[in-house]
Amino acid sequence: MLTVRNLSTYYGPVQALRNVSLHIGRGEIVCLIGANGAGKSTLMFTIMGVVKPSSGEILFEGKPIQELDPPAIVSQGISLVPEGRQIFYPLTVEENLELGAYQRFKREPKDSILADMENVYELFPRLKERRKQLAGTLSGGEQQMLAIGRAFMARPKLLMLDEPSLGLAPKLVDSILEAIKTLNEKGLTILLVEQNARKALELAHRGYVLETGRIVLQGRTEELAADEDVRRAYLGKDYRKFID
Amino acid sequence: MEIERQVEYLSPEGWKQWHLELLQSTINRVYTRVPFYRKLMDEKGIKPEDITDLSVLKKLPFTTREHLEKNYPYDLFAVPLKDIVRLHTFPGPRTPIVKGFTRRDLTSIRRLTARFLVTSGVTSEDIVQICLDPGMSIWIEELKEGAEEVGASVIPPDPQSVNNRIRIMRDFRTSVLVTTPSYALYLSHFMQEKGINPPESLRLILLVGEGIEAVERLRLEKALGVDTRLGYGVTEAVGPGMGYECEQRQGYHLAADYFLAEIIDPESGKEVKEGEIGELVITTLNVKANPLIRFRTGDLCCFLERACPCGRTTPRISQIVGQSDGRVSIRGIKISLSYIETLLEETYGHLPLYLLFIKQKNYLEELELWVAMNEKLFEPSILGLHQIATKFEKAFEETFGLPCRLKLVEKDHLLQVAQGRKVVRA
Numbered sequence: 001m002l003t004v005r006n007l008s009t010y011y012g013p014v015q016a017l018r019n020v021s022l023h024i025g026r027g028e029i030v031c032l033i034g035a036n037g038a039g040k041s042t043l044m045f046t047i048m049g050v051v052k053p054s055s056g057e058i059l060f061e062g063k064p065i066q067e068l069d070p071p072a073i074v075s076q077g078i079s080l081v082p083e084g085r086q087i088f089y090p091l092t093v094e095e096n097l098e099l100g101a102y103q104r105f106k107r108e109p110k111d112s113i114l115a116d117m118e119n120v121y122e123l124f125p126r127l128k129e130r131r132k133q134l135a136g137t138l139s140g141g142e143q144q145m146l147a148i149g150r151a152f153m154a155r156p157k158l159l160m161l162d163e164p165s166l167g168l169a170p171k172l173v174d175s176i177l178e179a180i181k182t183l184n185e186k187g188l189t190i191l192l193v194e195q196n197a198r199k200a201l202e203l204a205h206r207g208y209v210l211e212t213g214r215i216v217l218q219g220r221t222e223e224l225a226a227d228e229d230v231r232r233a234y235l236g237k238d239y240r241k242f243i244d
Numbered sequence: 245m246e247i248e249r250q251v252e253y254l255s256p257e258g259w260k261q262w263h264l265e266l267l268q269s270t271i272n273r274v275y276t277r278v279p280f281y282r283k284l285m286d287e288k289g290i291k292p293e294d295i296t297d298l299s300v301l302k303k304l305p306f307t308t309r310e311h312l313e314k315n316y317p318y319d320l321f322a323v324p325l326k327d328i329v330r331l332h333t334f335p336g337p338r339t340p341i342v343k344g345f346t347r348r349d350l351t352s353i354r355r356l357t358a359r360f361l362v363t364s365g366v367t368s369e370d371i372v373q374i375c376l377d378p379g380m381s382i383w384i385e386e387l388k389e390g391a392e393e394v395g396a397s398v399i400p401p402d403p404q405s406v407n408n409r410i411r412i413m414r415d416f417r418t419s420v421l422v423t424t425p426s427y428a429l430y431l432s433h434f435m436q437e438k439g440i441n442p443p444e445s446l447r448l449i450l451l452v453g454e455g456i457e458a459v460e461r462l463r464l465e466k467a468l469g470v471d472t473r474l475g476y477g478v479t480e481a482v483g484p485g486m487g488y489e490c491e492q493r494q495g496y497h498l499a500a501d502y503f504l505a506e507i508i509d510p511e512s513g514k515e516v517k518e519g520e521i522g523e524l525v526i527t528t529l530n531v532k533a534n535p536l537i538r539f540r541t542g543d544l545c546c547f548l549e550r551a552c553p554c555g556r557t558t559p560r561i562s563q564i565v566g567q568s569d570g571r572v573s574i575r576g577i578k579i580s581l582s583y584i585e586t587l588l589e590e591t592y593g594h595l596p597l598y599l600l601f602i603k604q605k606n607y608l609e610e611l612e613l614w615v616a617m618n619e620k621l622f623e624p625s626i627l628g629l630h631q632i633a634t635k636f637e638k639a640f641e642e643t644f645g646l647p648c649r650l651k652l653v654e655k656d657h658l659l660q661v662a663q664g665r666k667v668v669r670a
Contacts, residue, residue: 003261006296019293021265214272214292218265219530227348227532228327 001026001189002047002078002158007056009039009046016042018213020056024158029180029190031200031221033234034210040193041083043210044160047191048080049073060158075103077157081164083193085147089136093127096135096146100153113153120149123179141172148179152188159183160191165199177203197234201225209234251501252556259557263298263504266529271295274535277322280315281537301504301527306513307539309336309569309580312480317342322535332382334479335643337569337580343382343480344533350389352530356485356499357390363488363497364450364473366420368395371445373418375409375427376401379577379645380453386483387422387452396420406434410443417445424576425456425464429607432467437606442468450475452484453576455563474563478541479578481528487561490554500558502530506538507547507561510568521546523568524561542569542578572667574602574609579644581666584613587643591636594620597655599662602669611648613640616655 002024009017016039024030032040045051047058049070058066060076068076079100087096097120101113121128124145130138135146144164151159161180165173177199184190194200201207201221209217209230217229224230254262274281275292284305285291294300311320313336318325321344328344335341345353366372372391376384384401391398399416410431412418421428428449435442446468452475456464465472476487476496481503487496498505507522508515516522524541528534544567548560567573571580581600589595597616602609613636615621623629633650640648661668 005261005264008293019268019296021261021268023261023265211272215265215269216272217269223348223351226351228323228346229532 001028001061002191003059004043004047005057005059007043007046007053007058009042009051009053011042011051016213017046017053020210020213020215022208022215022218024189024191026189027184027187028206029184029192029204031192031194031204031207032210033194033197033200033207033224033230035233037212038210039213040210041162042213044080044162044191044193047073047160048078071103074154074156077155079151079154079156079159081147081151081159081161083162083166085143087135087143087146087150090134092132092134093138093146094131096150097127097153100150101155103154116153116155120152123152123182124149141168141176144168144172144176145179148176148183152183156188158189158191160193162193163195164192165194165196173199197230198225201230252497252558254557256557259500260298262501263529264295266501267298267301267504267527268292268295270527270529270531270535271537273322274537278320278535280311280320284537298504301538302506302515304538306525307536309341309480309540309542312336312341313339316340318344321533323533328533332385334382335580335583337571337582338586339583341480346532349531349533352502353386353482353485354389354393356482356502357386358393358485359499360475360485360488361387361390361394361396361450363490364475365448365471366391366394366396366450370394370396370419370448371399371416372396372420372422373399373409373413373416374401375421375423375431376453377424377575377577377645378403379575381645382479383452383477383483383576386485390485391422406431410435410440413446414443418443419445420448420450421446421470422450422452424453425451425460426454426575426607426609428464428468428472429456429460432464433606436467442470446470448473452477454573455565476561476564478524478526478539478543480534481526481531481536481539481541486526490552490556492552492554494552495548495560495562497552497554497556497558497560503528505547505559505561507545508540510540510544516546519546519549521562521565540569542567542571544568572600572602574611574646577644577646579646583643584640587636587639588613588615591632591639592621596621597658598666599658600667601651601661602667604669611646613648613650614653614658614661615650616658617652618655621652 004022007017007020034040046053049068053066057064065073097117104113126142127145164176201224204221207221207224208215271292323346327346329347330345332343333340374387388398388400447470449470449472451472473489475484477483487498504527506525508525510523521544524543524545525538527538528536543564545561545564571578585595599614601612601614636650
């Protein structure tokens with residue numbers, strides 16, 4: 001579905017991505033693992049068209065999209081749930097969801113948009129209870145649900161999530177990840193960046209490990225979870241012993 | 245066990261992407277972690293970022309067995325030693341070579357070997373008996389684990405007599421035998437000669453370590469009433485499971501998700517033309533401990549260009565038709581003449597004139613090393629000469645896991661038989 005080839009991105013003089021290649025097949029959950037500053041968010045921003053690559057190509061369903069701007073990329077079928085949610089605090093839950101479908105209002109009947117909103121409420125019943133509440137008054141977990149729901153409202157084929165569990169209590173983390181799994185089971189393809197590498201590897205089918213802008217390892221997630229480098233760097237293998 | 249079958253049917257475009265991704269991450273790892281490769285790449289002025297296309301690989305220099313020897317024991321490892329969970333050593337061209345495995349490497353190899361076994365028709369219902377010489381210890385280990393992964397019952401090799409092996413085969417109701425073509429032919433000949441009926445349970449023989457001619461293969465299958473499949477591997481890279489026959493039995497399908505293959509002219513190092521025979525060169529894509537970039541296998545073969553009717557899209561190679569590096573294949577074990585020379589020098593203090601005489605006895609090759617007598621070999625007693633010969637024979641068997649008799653012969657006789665060759669088969 002998504003093919004990235006030889007992608008390099010700079011922030012001024014700093015090279016954030018170095019010759020990155022990866023692919024995501026239809027129906028897959030693929031995770032990106034890496035330390036802070038490894039380039040995970042940059043990669044998502046570059047796919048989304050927010051940051052322009054200096055070289056390389058991004059193919060979505062066989063068509064190059066690296067020259068497109070973010071709205072055009074959204075209408076191709078890619079949505080991003082950014083780190084820190086970035087929902088519209090002064091608007092209600094429902095208005096936030098409607099904004100997620102902004103590009104669809106012109107070309108689609110309202111019914112199908114409302115049907116999708118119901119799907120979001122089914123996935124996150126808490127949002128339905130709070131649909132008239134201002135987004136700014138929601139708890140962290142609810143805000144994250146709203147951010148995912150809003151991205152879903154654009155009816156993406158590929159959903160990209162940047163650190164969806166950041167700052168959430170463990171119980172909420174599980175329910176967010178469970179929701180991601182449900183979305184995937186309904187056919188949504190997912191690219192996931194997650195600081196909780198253990199959880200990400202449990203959820204995803206395949207993964208890539210980024211280190212200072214380069215992919216240094218990839219494979220099926222059970223392979224990665226057993227990999228010595230991954231365990232040491234991202235799963236806290238050496239410290240576990242200490243705590244245990 | 246779930247076998248990764250899907251990958252064997254990727255589209256050409258899918259393979260291109262798959263290979264590019266794996267090659268880039270492999271190069272990213274070796275460049276930062278293996279000084280040897282970093283130096284080679286720096287000398288050529290190639291940075292990891294330059295690997296934007298698979299064709300760039302051809303600009304990188306080759307890795308040879310000599311490089312593996314020089315970097316003995318740990319200099320080619322791409323992981324810290326504490327990540328290594330298994331170490332194997334085996335003879336290189338002149339001195340030993342070491343190969344390390346991380347836990348992940350062992351899992352990959354186990355899965356790959358299992359894929360070879362399953363593709364060959366092995367199931368969890370099978371009783372798999374392995375009959376290989378100790379010189380193939382790495383293969384034995386990998387085949388055993390692969391068969392266990394499939395869920396079959398495995399009988400690993402013991403230093404048994406042929407009679408005992410046949411008894412085990414009968415008593416344990418072995419259904420799959422894993423051995424070399426020469427040993428399978430020997431076994432079949434032995435049974436015929438002694439009037440022993442082949443065990444009824446035996447249905448499949450997996451032939452590894454070397455190739456077999458079509459006529460002999462048919463004869464073997466007919467005599468024992470079995471099906472046969474071939475497997476190919478390179479000990480330094482990935483053992484058995486690197487290449488395997490499908491039900492079409494037309495060459496080895498290479499496990500292209502684990503490595504890239506090229507075939508080069510051994511003299512010029514340039515890629516051969518389509519369908520031409522040359523030396524197989526491989527780059528590992530999924531190896532953590534000992535990744536190899538453009539490793540020269542010494543095995544001569546050609547790509548089979550036509551798409552395989554089985555539908556797999558992995559590249560296929562022919563059987564191995566010879567060695568380009570002076571190594572000799574005996575019962576699946578590759579022996580380099582230069583290593584024999586090292587042993588001779590260690591034994592006699594100089595390199596005498598020699599000839600490796602390979603005797604074919606009931607399909608089983610036996611080795612004799614003829615050494616030409618000269619004044620430097622002088623020993624006051626016959627016993628002394630005999631002791632020195634025994635010392636060599638012991639060293640040989642320890643190194644290659646195969647017996648070899650040392651025979652002192654007159655120089656003229658040796659020259660007459662050798663006719664300028666160092667290896668004679670009779």
